[in-house]
Amino acid sequence: MILFEFVSFELLRVVWWLLLGVLLIAFAMTDGFDMGTGALLPFVARTDVERRVVINTVGPVWEGNQVWFILGGGSIFAAWPPLYAVSFSGFYLAMFTILAALILRPVGFKYRSKRDDPRWRTAWDWALFAGGAVPALIFGVAVGNVLQGVPFRLTDDLMPIYEGTFYGKFLGLLNPFALLAGIVSFSMLLMHGAAWLALKTEGDIARRARTYGTAAGAVAIGGFALAGLWLAFGVEGYRLVNPAITDGPSNPLYSEVARDTSWLAAYSTRPWIVIAPILGFVGMTMALLKLRGAGEVSALLWSKLGILGVISSVGLTMFPFILPSSIDPRSSLTVWDSSSSHMTLFVMLVVTAIFLPLILAYTAWVYKVLWGKVTEDDVTSNSNNVY
Amino acid sequence: MEIGVVELSRLQFAMTAMYHFLFVPLTLGLSVIVAIMETVYVMTDRPIWRQMTKFWGTLFGINFVLGVATGITMEFQFGMNWSYYSHYVGDIFGAPLAIEGLMAFFLEATFVGLFFFGWDKLTKLQHMVVAWLVAVGSNFSALWILIANGWMQNPVGAAFNPETMRMEMTSFAEVLFNPVAQAKFVHTVSAGYVTAAVFVLGVSAWYLLKGRHIELARRSIAVAASFGLASALSVVVLGDESGYTAGESQKMKIAALEAMWETEPAPASFTLFGIPDQEARETKYAIHIPWVMGLIGTRSLTEEIPGIGQLEEENAEKIRNGLIAYDALLTLRQERDQTPQDVRDRFEAHSDDLGHALLLKRYVDDPRDATDEQIAQAAADTVPRVWPLFWAFRIMVGLGFTFIGVMTYFFYRANFKQMRFPRPALWLAVCIIPTPWIAAEMGWIVAEFGRQPWTVDGILPTALSVSHLSVADVLITLIGFMLFYSVLFVVEIGLMLKYIRKGPVEDVEETDAWTSRHIQRLSTSGEDPAALAAPAPQPAE
Numbered sequence: 001m002i003l004f005e006f007v008s009f010e011l012l013r014v015v016w017w018l019l020l021g022v023l024l025i026a027f028a029m030t031d032g033f034d035m036g037t038g039a040l041l042p043f044v045a046r047t048d049v050e051r052r053v054v055i056n057t058v059g060p061v062w063e064g065n066q067v068w069f070i071l072g073g074g075s076i077f078a079a080w081p082p083l084y085a086v087s088f089s090g091f092y093l094a095m096f097t098i099l100a101a102l103i104l105r106p107v108g109f110k111y112r113s114k115r116d117d118p119r120w121r122t123a124w125d126w127a128l129f130a131g132g133a134v135p136a137l138i139f140g141v142a143v144g145n146v147l148q149g150v151p152f153r154l155t156d157d158l159m160p161i162y163e164g165t166f167y168g169k170f171l172g173l174l175n176p177f178a179l180l181a182g183i184v185s186f187s188m189l190l191m192h193g194a195a196w197l198a199l200k201t202e203g204d205i206a207r208r209a210r211t212y213g214t215a216a217g218a219v220a221i222g223g224f225a226l227a228g229l230w231l232a233f234g235v236e237g238y239r240l241v242n243p244a245i246t247d248g249p250s251n252p253l254y255s256e257v258a259r260d261t262s263w264l265a266a267y268s269t270r271p272w273i274v275i276a277p278i279l280g281f282v283g284m285t286m287a288l289l290k291l292r293g294a295g296e297v298s299a300l301l302w303s304k305l306g307i308l309g310v311i312s313s314v315g316l317t318m319f320p321f322i323l324p325s326s327i328d329p330r331s332s333l334t335v336w337d338s339s340s341s342h343m344t345l346f347v348m349l350v351v352t353a354i355f356l357p358l359i360l361a362y363t364a365w366v367y368k369v370l371w372g373k374v375t376e377d378d379v380t381s382n383s384n385n386v387y
Numbered sequence: 388m389e390i391g392v393v394e395l396s397r398l399q400f401a402m403t404a405m406y407h408f409l410f411v412p413l414t415l416g417l418s419v420i421v422a423i424m425e426t427v428y429v430m431t432d433r434p435i436w437r438q439m440t441k442f443w444g445t446l447f448g449i450n451f452v453l454g455v456a457t458g459i460t461m462e463f464q465f466g467m468n469w470s471y472y473s474h475y476v477g478d479i480f481g482a483p484l485a486i487e488g489l490m491a492f493f494l495e496a497t498f499v500g501l502f503f504f505g506w507d508k509l510t511k512l513q514h515m516v517v518a519w520l521v522a523v524g525s526n527f528s529a530l531w532i533l534i535a536n537g538w539m540q541n542p543v544g545a546a547f548n549p550e551t552m553r554m555e556m557t558s559f560a561e562v563l564f565n566p567v568a569q570a571k572f573v574h575t576v577s578a579g580y581v582t583a584a585v586f587v588l589g590v591s592a593w594y595l596l597k598g599r600h601i602e603l604a605r606r607s608i609a610v611a612a613s614f615g616l617a618s619a620l621s622v623v624v625l626g627d628e629s630g631y632t633a634g635e636s637q638k639m640k641i642a643a644l645e646a647m648w649e650t651e652p653a654p655a656s657f658t659l660f661g662i663p664d665q666e667a668r669e670t671k672y673a674i675h676i677p678w679v680m681g682l683i684g685t686r687s688l689t690e691e692i693p694g695i696g697q698l699e700e701e702n703a704e705k706i707r708n709g710l711i712a713y714d715a716l717l718t719l720r721q722e723r724d725q726t727p728q729d730v731r732d733r734f735e736a737h738s739d740d741l742g743h744a745l746l747l748k749r750y751v752d753d754p755r756d757a758t759d760e761q762i763a764q765a766a767a768d769t770v771p772r773v774w775p776l777f778w779a780f781r782i783m784v785g786l787g788f789t790f791i792g793v794m795t796y797f798f799y800r801a802n803f804k805q806m807r808f809p810r811p812a813l814w815l816a817v818c819i820i821p822t823p824w825i826a827a828e829m830g831w832i833v834a835e836f837g838r839q840p841w842t843v844d845g846i847l848p849t850a851l852s853v854s855h856l857s858v859a860d861v862l863i864t865l866i867g868f869m870l871f872y873s874v875l876f877v878v879e880i881g882l883m884l885k886y887i888r889k890g891p892v893e894d895v896e897e898t899d900a901w902t903s904r905h906i907q908r909l910s911t912s913g914e915d916p917a918a919l920a921a922p923a924p925q926p927a928e
Contacts, residue, residue: 060500063455067496071488073462078485081477081553088466088473089854095467096864100871103456107875110452114882156720158552159471161855249550340478341548341555348482355489363493366501369508384445384893385503 004346010246010336012345016079017322017335019352021315023075027068028189028311029304034062036193038105038132039186042125044197044208051125052113052379052387057200059109059387060370064363066102078348082252082338083323086160090150091142093170098135105131113387132193133186140185143314144178144227147263148235149326154252163327177230184223188284188310190216195287195299202373210291213299217288224280224310231317237263238324244336252337257329263317273316280309395861396468396853399868401835403460405828406872410454412827415529415576416583416618417447418495418522422515423610429515433905434898439603440518441506442891443587448503449882453875455496460868468861472842472852478555479545479562480535487531495524529579530572537568539843540637540834547738549719554846570628571834577622578830581790582823584615585816588797590887592816595808600890602902605806612797619790626787627683637844639702639769640837641684642695644776646670650694654681660781663773668696670777695770702743703766705845709744712737713754742846749850771839779832786826793819 037058045051058065077084088095104127112124151163151172194213198206241256248254267274283306290299318324320335339345379386421443428436462484465473473481498520505514538545544561545554556562588611591604641647646663647655648670657679661670684692693701715734719726746765747754757765793816800808838844842852891898 056504060504061497063500064493064497066455066459067488067492070459070462070492071485073466074481074485074488076481077465077473077477078481081474081481084466084477084481085470085473085854088463089468089470089856092467092854092856092860093863095463096867099460099463100867102459103871103875106452106456107878110448111878111882114449114885158474159855160474249548251551340481341551343559344478344482344556347556347559348485351486351489355486355493359489359493359497363497366497369501369505382507385441385506 004343007346007349008247009342009345012342012349013246013335013339015349016339016345017315017319019349020072020075020080020322021312023068023072025308025311027065027072028307029192030065031062031068032136032189032192032307033196033300034058034065034105034193035132035136036189036191037196038128038193039136039190040193040197040209040212041132042129044194044205044212048118048121049376049379050205051121053201053205053374053376054197055109055112055128056379056386057197057374061367062109063106064366066105069102075348079340079345080322080333080338081340082158082160082250082333086150086152086333087146087323089160090152090162091145091173094138094142094173098138101131101134103131104128109387113383132189136189137182137186140182141173141178143185144181145173145175146323147181147231147314147318148175148177149238149259149324149329149332151327152325152331153328154331156253158251158253177227177235180223180227180230184220184227184310187216187220187223188307191220191284191287191291192300192303192307195291195303198291199296199300200374202375213291214288217284217291220306221281221284221288224277224284228277232262232264235263237261237265238321238329238332239265240320240334244320244334246336248336250337250339250341252331252333255330255334255337257324257332257334259324259329266317266319270316270319273313276309276313276316278309280306280313283307283309390858392856392858392861393850393853395858395865396856397849399468399861399865400464402865403457403464403868403872404835405831406876407454407457407461408827408831409824409876410450410457411529412579412582412823413450413586414447414454414525415579416581416614417443417450417586418518418525419580420583420587420610420614421447422518422522423614424607425515425518429511434894434901435602435606438891438894438898439607441893442603443607444502444518445886446590446883448499449879449886451499453879456875457872467864468854468856469842469852470854472847475553475847475852476538476542476545476843478553479538479542482556482559482562483531483535483538487528487535491524491526491528491531493524495521495528498524526576529576533572533575534563534565534568536834537565537571538562539841540571540838541565541567542843542846547741549716549734550723552720554843567629570625574622574625574629575830577618577625578823578827580618581615581622581794582827584611584618584794585790585823586820587611588615588793589816589818589820592808592813593887594890596810596813596817602898603891605801608797608806608808609801612794612801615790616794616798619787619794623784623787623791626784637838638693639695639698639771640776640833641692642698643771643773644780644833644837645680645692646673646773646777647680647692647694648696650691650697653685653691654678654688655684655692656680657683658777661777663777665773695773699766699770702769703762705740705743706746706762706765708737709740709742710747710755710757712739712741713744716741739845742841742843742848745851746840746848748848768840771837776833776837779829779836783826783829783833786822786829789819790823790826 037054041051041054045054108124108128108131112121112128152160154160191213194209194216197209198213201209236259238257238259239261241258244255283302283304287299287303287306290302321332322335322338323333325331421440424436424443425440428440498517501509501517502521505517509517542554543565544556544558546557548555587607591607591611594600594604646658646661648668656675656677658670659674659676661673663670678688681688681690681692712734715730715737718730719734744754746768747757747761750761750764751757796812797808797816800806800812840849841847842849
């Protein structure tokens with residue numbers, strides 16, 4: 001197949017870097033409100049029927065939303081194999097914790113209302129809480145660690161090696177900056193879940209959701225600003241020493257990397273990227289205001305814009321780095337040296353170009369069919385089919 | 388054997404994958420059976436078929452959710468526990484996994500919600516389409532994961548790139564149309580259909596034995612027996628196809644599961660029974676059927692199937708060839724563009740055997756320092772443990788033929804004996820419910836245990852594929868998964884039994900009214916009403 005050479009390796013790498021962002025953002029925008037809703041569940045809904053209403057707002061859609069996460073994993077494997085290899089094994093116990101929490105979710109949704117025992121139901125309510133809150137927190141913690149560099153190096157065989165004891169690796173993740181990043185992602189998704197509930201429920205639940213959502217939004221905005229300041233003064237950035245070879249073989253060891261700059265230097269070399277944090281602040285602030293007011297669809301949309309801004313801030317600030325190494329900067333993974341081969345990137349782009357629009361189309365149709373508020377009556381009158 | 392990260396990682400992968408595959412086959416088959424039932428409902432407008440769709444749909448849902456939940460682990464475990472594998476073959480292996488997400492997971496996961504929540508929101512026809520989309524999505528996902536797995540068994544369409552120290556794709560079409568993958572796909576999907584057919588048959592038989600939900604049970608048996616018979620035939624025929632394609636690509640696996648210690652003159656005989664003795668390299672108490680193995684493995688009477696001893700010698704030779712490639716690789720990596728042409732040529736000539744040199748990494752850091760004994764040891768490592776394969780294969784095949792027998796019998800009784808089923812036959816149907824799961828797990832043992840010591844056959848040894856983790860890391864997650872999965876298993880089985888005991892609970896009045904009218908109509912039109920009423924056996928209590 002010679003066809004793939006029509007699209008340059010360099011362009012394909014940038015496109016796949018963008019697609020990686022698209023998948024992560026789509027995941028946060030859709031499954032983000034499922035996680036936020038789960039984390040809010042025990043607090044915005046007090047009675048059993050209220051809790052069923054909350055669960056059933058996401059009941060028909062969480063499963064499709066979660067696929068953004070699975071697809072994110074699959075696409076990293078296909079397009080960025082070194083990133084897949086280094087990150088998931090480096091964050092081993094953190095990943096296990098995320099998986100355990102995410103496994104609780106499907107089971108909790110499906111099984112909670114299949115028995116009448118109140119203890120059974122309460123137990124699953126807290127499982128759903130964990131299934132939402134734990135990943136929302138850890139994803140942010142992981143991003144916080146990536147910005148500071150992760151303790152790995154690559155051998156000459158390109159085998160990833162990590163430093164530190166196993167508990168050190170796990171507890172070392174919980175450093176102050178990473179925890180701040182965790183708080184940002186957690187509160188951001190909490191606000192997103194609240195915006196979803198404000199749209200899909202009415203009465204007490206919606207009112208409580210707005211209260212929690214407003215508070216979470218304020219924390220997210222403050223945390224995002226603080227993280228920006230911290231990044232400016234307290235975290236070292238990385239840079240490529242020599243001009244990047246953008247179409248060379250994917251071998252991270254071929255490039256020289258220095259750790260003597262600030263991540264925010266990117267804003268002087270590429271000033272236009274300031275649009276990303278601005279979108280983050282504007283989106284979250286407007287979402288907060290709409291939650292305080294009476295906005296329904298608008299609160300959710302602004303919240304999505306805020307998520308877009310926050311996540312793309314991280315990506316654009318770090319470009320071309322995707323996973324810097326704290327102990328051996330040369331091993332750092334960048335867009336130019338840790339992708340799949342030219343052919344694989346091309347084949348996967350063709351497949352994505354065919355299926356992604358289809359996915360968006362039928363997902364939109366499903367949301368349209370399910371449009372409208374979920375009421376207590378919906379749950380009680382259709383008890384066998386809903387959660 | 389010393390228990391290290393490699394052994395624990397293998398144990399964890401085997402456990403989580405086999406656990407995942409407790410739910411997958413039923414999802415594959417039941418999604419199709421439910422869609423068939425709903426299609427009958429849409430075509431005939433008979434409420435009993437809607438009741439059946441909803442009832443089996445509920446059981447499908449309880450099972451589906453654990454398939455999804457345990458599937459999350461699978462998607463990330465390659466990176467977590469097998470990071471060198473992920474780096475080394477991600478360029479090829481990652482693609483089908485990502486396509487699986489794009490093409491299959493989104494389809495099934497997006498529409499499965501609508502299947503349960505959409506009964507009042509969709510037209511009948513729309514809802515039926517949704518049911519089919521769930522079934523198609525599930526089955527597509529099996530296609531892509533088996534293309535990925537098929538590549539591990541028969542790595543086509545890829546070449547090693549010394550600059551990136553990994554395998555890279557040279558032909559997507561070859562990966563896609565890998566004959567091993569195609570045979571595996573149809574074999575696995577058919578196995579899923581058989582599983583669901585046996586499940587529906589068994590549960591329905593139990594209702595007939597208890598005298599409950601007679602109309603639902605009889606129609607369900609009719610669907611399950613026809614669907615099951617076709618699938619059981621397909622699973623055996625395609626299993627044979629798998630054997631044939633494996634014979635082409637994985638000679639050692641075939642030799643091991645046949646306990647063929649030495650090459651036999653063609654056509655080789657099939658060992659029906661025996662006790663393989665790995666130490667002595669002989670099979671005790673063997674009962675042979677002449678010719679059969681030669682026919683399965685080569686589809687000829689003259690071609691030889693190589694035995695274990697011969698293959699081991701060939702592998703020792705490949706290791707020595709691989710060392711030449713390894714030596715050239717180190718120069719290539721050092722000199723890059725300046726590498727002399729003769730080194731390049733040497734690498735090209737022997738790069739197919741590079742993986743065999745990597746087998747030595749277990750014993751020496753630099754394979755080029757290996758002694759003759761270590762080479763012999765590495766060649767001996769290419770012989771998998773024979774007895775688990777030998778027996779897993781025989782249990783699987785024996786059960787496969789049993790399913791053909793059972794399904795034929797029920798198909799015959801359902802279609803030609805007015806649905807009259809003797810009670811012992813019904814009890815048999817109940818008792819064999821767990822067996823398709825056993826057959827499926829045995830199949831995976833044959834496929835994956837038989838691939839050892841490789842993760843990718845001839846390319847990357849298992850011992851080299853793992854992540855740089857501590858024993859404590861893997862022990863924590865292994866125990867964590869075991870405890871967590873055990874709890875989920877108990878919860879799942881409990882709910883399954885609860886909803887089976889409960890039976891169909893929806894649209895009961897409407898369905899019962901229609902059923903009695905229907906029986907009435909049949910009896911006045913001259914048909915034998917007993918044909919419908921009689922087979923209802925007395926409740927056992």
